[in-house]
Amino acid sequence: MKCLVIVPAYNEEESIVRVIENLKKHYAAYDYVVINDGSSDNTAELCRKMGYELIDLPVNLGLAGAFQTGLKYAYRKGYDYAIQFDADGQHRPEFIEAMLDKIQEGYDIVIGSRFVTEKKPHSMRMLGSNLISLATRITTGRKVKDPTSGMRMFNKKMIAEFALNLNYGPEPDTISYLLKQGATIAEVQVEMDERAAGESYLNLSRSVMYMLRMLMSILFIQNFRKRREVKSK
Amino acid sequence: MTPIFRILLIVVSLFTTYYILKRIRQSKLQIEYAIFWILFSGVLIVFSLFPWLVSLFTRMIGMQLPVNFIFLLFIFVLMVKLFFTTIELSSLENKVKDLTQELALEEKERRDEQKKLLEETNSVKDRIIENDR
8 A cells, every 4th residue: 555645845945954854754654746846046946855756847837747747656656545735834744544444435635624523714715615515515515614625635536537628627526527427525634834934835826716716617618527537547 | 579589599509518528528628718608698598587687788888789899798798808818829829839839949959969979979989990000
């Protein structure tokens, strides 16, 4: 049983060393790979200097492209499970084990969720999260409590499917689409930290655009897609 | 707006939406790029179904004919879209250039290293042969 921790990093020079050192020191059982997404700061140089496992993209692809690179690597190397893990220190590695236990019960995707047993706080961000949950529920009839969590674990079949297909971004609309197509998805309670460094990608206009895209995609576009399953190696 | 014009707008919008969805179904178009066209078609359909909306906007900006408002909307929206497409195209071209250069440079560096390695092993071999004599 092999599990790969995929750490997409875009301009994370302030936090990358702390995150990877923590992984290497306390969680050496998991393999990891940093995907440097064409950062303009010293993220790649730092990783090379420290001798980290690094895939260095020469141009910026965005999160979806960077994460897919990690999944392609996992696919080629024959990993059984892969998990998306933020480089900014929000995700905590002590919860990987619980997610691994869950996915071994036979789920396709396990989401590291902040709201399985905890209650959602009331904020603008959570309003967005609720709207996406609602849209997912309307189209699939299933409840996803934390659809925007970036901490997601995939099994071998999903690794292949995500690695080789178009429109498989690591976003809530893909989750909704796969649920509709009969994939099994579970949530495991995790805690997340505030980001240690760097600025959040989401400002107001980006958040509005993101919500518009997600809602249109989940409520309308995903209903017309045809699934192409891929045989895993 | 005449009924024929409204029907024409609806037909064109539906056809656009159908074609976009077909491309997505065939995995040939990214969803990000589909959003604009589907929204645009949606707005046209709404205007065709509720022409009083168009009349309202027409009067608001002091135009004579509702159909002129529709034309203005088309020109504005498509101009903005073209503007952003140009920006995207430029950054895309830049990325392709960077990528190509990166690949070619890497390949050259790899060959240089191989050549250096080969020369070193050859000189070592020569020395061994000389020593044997």
